[in-house]
Amino acid sequence: MLEIVSINLDNELDLPITHKKAAAITKYIGLTLSTQTTFATAVSEACRAVLEKTLSSVLSFRLKREDGRWFLSARITTDGHFTENSEELKYARRLIPVLEVSKNHGATIILLRLGIPRSVKVSGDMASRLAEHMRTSVAESPYEEVKQRNQELFSLAEQKEEQLKMAALLNEKKSEFLSIASHELRSPLTIIKAYAQMGKSFESKDPAKMAMYLDKINQQATKVNTLIQQLLDVSKIENNKLEYQMERVDLNTFIAEVLGDIRIANPSHVIEVKPMVGNGFVSIDKLRLEQALVNLIGNAIKYSAKGKLITVSVNLQLNDQVVISVKDEGIGLSEENLARVFEKFFRAEDISQKVSGLGMGLYITTHIIKGHKGNIWAESKENEGSTFSFSLPLVA
Structure with a gap:
């Protein structure tokens, strides 16, 4: 119309x-x-x-x-x-x-x-x-001309009002993001400083405790590095500078390698894989697609209790596409939150107080999948769990 x-x-x-x-x-x-x-x-x-x-x-x-x-x-x-x-x-x-x-x-x-x-x-x-x-x-009478000008001014005023509302919303979101980002970065740095001070006092007394403190420092430093990398990735996405180094890989082999590392880092959860029947090759940037998978599986771990099952399945479609799904048995999402889950910086209010994060992971993942000519979507039920899936085109 x-x-x-x-x-x-x-x-x-x-x-x-x-x-x-x-x-x-x-x-x-x-x-x-x-x-x-x-x-x-x-x-x-x-x-x-x-x-x-x-x-x-x-x-x-x-x-x-x-x-x-x-x-x-x-x-x-x-x-x-x-x-x-x-x-x-x-x-x-x-x-x-x-x-x-x-x-x-x-x-x-x-x-x-x-x-x-x-x-x-x-x-x-x-x-x-x-x-x-x-x-x-052209207006045919003075009244019509005045009315036409008034309508143009009214439309312009409406547009300006909408722009002001949007600017205020963006400013609010920016302030909220800066507050969350500073908190997320400050927390691990505070922990690093505390463990460094404790390690200094145990340096010559207890080598075992010293090793534990160094391990904790390494974990928190990794977290800071991940947060900074996410901020850099968002900046690249906004400026259309997220680049990919594509290569042809066997998808089952690639996913098995990624899951091997994730299992070692997350022994608290059961991570099961259902590989694709037969071999299938895709053209991917291995580092970027690993980042996307780690984001999805990391969320599944973050939002489900210890010991819960996380299933990664790979299914061949009829249209020369393959679908990779990450299913968890976690807290799930409401319909309202599900509709916004891929938005930049979005975090559900009822969850953000319990689980840390900047709301960038799924936004970055979405752009990585789109950069691989794929699509991403999610299904979820509150208190039952979520399934995040994405498609990739197969190559010969």
Whole structure:
């Protein structure tokens, strides 16, 4: 559906404008003179009925294609009360084939619809040209000119207001992110400092404890490095500078290697793999795809209890695609959170207090998969678990 032009119905001086616009639209389309007159009169009569009840309405003309045929409609949105049997609409109803009245979010919608004969050539390009023609058409009276300027200013004000709202939201998100990021980076650094001080005091007394402290320092340093790498990756994504070094690899072998390392680092969970039947080759950047897999499996570990099963399965599809899925038995996601889970910096409020993170992992993973010409999606049920899947094209 394409909106051609809209008019605010403020007073009876708008009635000649509605008639002229309706006539101009039908003439541009190429309808007969009698159809032009009939449609324009029906529209102005419906607008007259509306203006007698309220001075807060909007008329919009639209073109829509249904089942291979184009339809022209005049849609009046008003706060006045009307039904299809309203006496005020009887004149318009006699002139137009279809006049419907409905309710939408408390407003009344009066729809006048005219089917365009198939012999009249209408296309999407023509509809766009018509909209541009109506937008740039010269006003024919001082009132119409003032009204047109007012509508332009009103539209501009609405756009500016929307931009201000978006800027305020982005600023809020930025402040929230900086707060979380500083906390996430400060926490491991504080731990590193504490273990370093403790290790210094045990340096010559207890080598075993010294080794444990060094191991803890290494773990926290790795966490800091991961957070910094994620920040750098987000910056590269935003600037379209995330690069890939593609090579042909056997997918089953690659996943087995990645899972071997993950199992060693996470002995608290059972990680099972269901490989693809037979061999399948893909063209991937091994480091980047490993990063994506580690993100998905890391989330499965993070959001499920110790001892729970995590299943990584690889399934061949009929369209020369392969789907890799990571399924957990964790806390799951609500429908609302599931719809936003791949957004940059998104973290569910009920989870962010319990589990650390910046909300960048899935955002980065999404772009890595897209960079491999694949798609990513998720399924989840609260308190039952989640399954994150992505597809990759196979290569010969």
